[in-house]
Amino acid sequence: MIDESTNRWLRELLGRHGAVAGTVHIVRGDALEIAAAHNIPPKVQEITARIPMGKGMAGLAWQHDKPISTCNLKEDATGAVKPGAKAVDGKAAVALPVHEPSGMVRAVVGLAWADERDLPDELMAQIAGDAASLP
Numbered sequence: 001m002i003d004e005s006t007n008r009w010l011r012e013l014l015g016r017h018g019a020v021a022g023t024v025h026i027v028r029g030d031a032l033e034i035a036a037a038h039n040i041p042p043k044v045q046e047i048t049a050r051i052p053m054g055k056g057m058a059g060l061a062w063q064h065d066k067p068i069s070t071c072n073l074k075e076d077a078t079g080a081v082k083p084g085a086k087a088v089d090g091k092a093a094v095a096l097p098v099h100e101p102s103g104m105v106r107a108v109v110g111l112a113w114a115d116e117r118d119l120p121d122e123l124m125a126q127i128a129g130d131a132a133s134l135p
Contacts, residue, residue, distance in 0.1 A: 001033070001034070001035070002034065002035065002036060002037060002045075003035050003036060005135065006024050006035045006036040006134075006135065007036040007037070007038065009024075009036070009133075009134065009135055010022050010023070010024050010036040010037075010038050010109075011038050013109070013111070013130060013131065014038055014111060016130060017111060017127055017130070018113065019111040019112055019113050020039055020112060020113060020114045021038055021039035021040055021111075021112040022036075022037070022038050022039075022040075022109065022110050022111045022112060023036060023037045023038075023040055023048065023058070023109070023110040024036035024037075024107055024108075024109050024110075024134065025048070025051060025058050025107060025108045025109075025110075026106065026107045027062065027104075027105060027106055027107060027108075030052070030053065031050045031051060031052050031053070032050070032051040032052075032053075032058055032059065032062060032107075032108055033049065033050055033051075034048055034049050034050075035107070039112075056095075057069075057070070057093065057094075057095035057110065058095045058108040058110060060095070061095040061096060061097050061108045062097060062105050062108050065097050065105055066097065067094050067095065067096045067097070067119075067124050067128065068094065068095045069092070069093065069094040069095075069119045069124070070092065070093050070094075091112070091113060091114065091115055091116045091117075092112070092113040092115065092116055092117040092118075092119060093110065093111065093112040093113070094110065094111055094119055094124065094127070095108050095109070095110045096108065096109050096110075096111075096124070096127060096128050096131055097128075098128075098131050098132060098134050099132070106134075107134055109131045109134065111127065
């Protein structure tokens with residue numbers, strides 16, 4: 001379920017990093033549940049309302065506890081990007097795990113940019129540090 005305060009936080013995060021779309025999925029039991037979405041088509045929000053571990057970029061980021069990225073959502077052939085994500089109006093994208101103080105993954109934050117770009121490790125670390133402020 002979309003939470004307006006989390007949506008505000010997401011819009012601010014996207015703005016700080018020049019991203020055009022994004023999501024926040026919170027770990028709830030055995031799945032990720034959508035908590036915020038910006039510039040994500042309603043059908044994609046519906047499809048990604050609940051994501052099992054290991055499915056799509058967010059599910060893989062949760063499963064492997066590491067960022068999962070692509071240079072181009074629409075042309076990715078790795079299998080990490082599911083058809084619904086290809087409907088997002090963006091190219092480069094990343095799904096980043098956000099941790100509890102104990103080290104457990106508590107959420108996955110996704111960002112997408114309008115252009116193709118490489119996402120170097122230092123940028124990923126910067127975004128991950130910023131995403132740690134997730135309320």
